[in-house]
Amino acid sequence: xxxxxxxxxxxxxxxxxxxxxxxxxxxxxxxxxxxxxxxxxxxxxxxxxxxxxxxxxxxxxxxxxxxxxxxxxxxxxxxxxxxxxxxxxxxxxxxxxxxxxxxxxxxxxxxxxxxxxxxxxxxxxxxxxxxxxxxxxxxxxxxxxxxxxxxxxxxxxxxxxxxxxxxxxxxxxxxxxxxxxxxxxxxxxxxxxxxxxxxxxxxxxxxxxxxxxxxxxxxxxxxxxxxxxxxxxxxxxxxxxxxxxxxxxxxxxxxxxxxxxxxxxxxxxxxxxxxxxxxxxxxxxxxxxxxxxxxxxxxxxxxxxxxxxxxxxxxxxxxxxxxxxxxxxxxxxxxxxxxxxxxxxxxxx
Numbered sequence: 001x002x003x004x005x006x007x008x009x010x011x012x013x014x015x016x017x018x019x020x021x022x023x024x025x026x027x028x029x030x031x032x033x034x035x036x037x038x039x040x041x042x043x044x045x046x047x048x049x050x051x052x053x054x055x056x057x058x059x060x061x062x063x064x065x066x067x068x069x070x071x072x073x074x075x076x077x078x079x080x081x082x083x084x085x086x087x088x089x090x091x092x093x094x095x096x097x098x099x100x101x102x103x104x105x106x107x108x109x110x111x112x113x114x115x116x117x118x119x120x121x122x123x124x125x126x127x128x129x130x131x132x133x134x135x136x137x138x139x140x141x142x143x144x145x146x147x148x149x150x151x152x153x154x155x156x157x158x159x160x161x162x163x164x165x166x167x168x169x170x171x172x173x174x175x176x177x178x179x180x181x182x183x184x185x186x187x188x189x190x191x192x193x194x195x196x197x198x199x200x201x202x203x204x205x206x207x208x209x210x211x212x213x214x215x216x217x218x219x220x221x222x223x224x225x226x227x228x229x230x231x232x233x234x235x236x237x238x239x240x241x242x243x244x245x246x247x248x249x250x251x252x253x254x255x256x257x258x259x260x261x262x263x264x265x266x267x268x269x270x271x272x273x274x275x276x277x278x279x280x281x282x283x284x285x286x287x288x289x290x291x292x293x294x295x296x297x298x299x300x301x302x303x304x305x306x307x308x309x310x311x312x313x314x315x316x317x318x319x320x321x322x323x324x325x326x327x328x329x330x331x332x333x334x335x336x337x338x339x340x341x342x343x344x345x346x347x348x349x
Contacts, residue, residue: 038085051123051187051222052082052090060109061095061102072109076116083117089186091164093125094147097134103147107154114158123164123186124151129172143172145179162186166226169193171208181215184272188216189226195246203246210253217257218264219271223250266295290333300340307344315348 041050058075062068082090095106110122126148136142148163155161164187165180190213195203205213213223225246233242260268278285294300311325318325325345329337 043086046085046087048088050085050087051224052078052085052087054078054090054092059095060106063102068105075109076113079113079117079120079122083120086119087121089121089123089162091123091125091187094127094144094151096127096130096144096147097138103150104154107151110151110161111155111158114155114160118160121160121162121186123162124148125164125166125189127166127168128177128180129168129170143176145176145183148183164189165221167191167194167209167212171212177212177215181219185216185219185221187222187224188213189224190246190250191227192225192229192246193227195249203249205249205253213250213253214257217254218260218268220268263295263297266292287334293333294336300336303337304340304344304347307341308347311344311348 054075058071060071060075062071079090095103114122126144130136130139130142130144140146162184165185166189168191171177194209196206198204225243229242314325327341329341332338
């Protein structure tokens with residue numbers, strides 16, 4: 001008040017406040033590049049041969065505000081670089097067993113990255129079963145699918161959000177496995193623990209594991225191995241040769257699967273995509289569009305069966321009245337519906 005002080009106390013308080021404020025501001029200082037140079041590979045190799053992985057220290061669900069803020073900055077940096085390289089995707093592990101608020105923040109960050117980098121694809125690494133260290137009560141129904149479903153909802157089912165499904169030595173029930181067939185599984189991570197040793201000493205999958213993998217084949221996900229080799233293999237063989245046995249087995253198992261039919265191969269690119277309904281009565285469609293319709297053999301088989309049942313049901317009444325059934329085909333296209341009517345009429349007599 002009297003102006004006689006030197007102001008050192010005030011300056012000290014201001015310095016302390018500034019230091020505290022600086023400590024609360026997230027900052028990422030990297031003393032070295034966080035990954036290899038983009039010149040290591042050609043652009044086509046980055047795009048087709050490499051799947052990125054977020055740094056393991058990044059905890060988007062961290063309860064500590066500053067650690068979480070730093071993690072968010074680093075996460076966006078790494079996704080941005082992955083988008084710059086046009087990587088096929090970036091793997092991000094799904095936090096399991098944490099608080100709901102932490103899971104919500106994780107979903108917010110994933111959604112923000114997908115919106116900020118439209119070309120980026122993010123695959124969430126989800127275990128098929130809860131790890132032993134995670135209490136079953138901490139996850140709804142004890143099923144990791146519930147966590148994935150909550151994340152997918154937070155991200156509004158973004159088309160670039162996929163699943164990297166980790167398959168271990170034990171599997172859940174068939175009903176729970178069937179859930180995953182309907183999900184956008186882009187990568188199947190087969191743990192080395194999922195394999196058994198056959199009589200000749202080679203790794204093979206159990207029958208239940210084979211059924212799971214076979215159910216995924218039609219959707220064309222990528223397959224990869226994860227976790228360490230068994231001690232017996234690790235100690236007696238080079239790492240490359242040891243893993244090669246697992247790769248060869250999966251390739252052999254895939255080669256034994258029946259080939260897709262022509263209609264299945266044609267429909268494969270359209271699987272899991274919403275398409276605007278076409279209106280053949282309102283628009284003049286091209287011949288190739290009608291050809292696409294006609295490849296759906298199941299649809300025309302159902303039309304034929306429905307017509308046969310309808311004509312059979314009315315056959316007695318029509319004969320009693322000496323009348324002939326008349327069928328009008330609206331929008332006959334190139335004729336498959338007309339052929340369905342004639343076939344149904346012949347079957348109905």
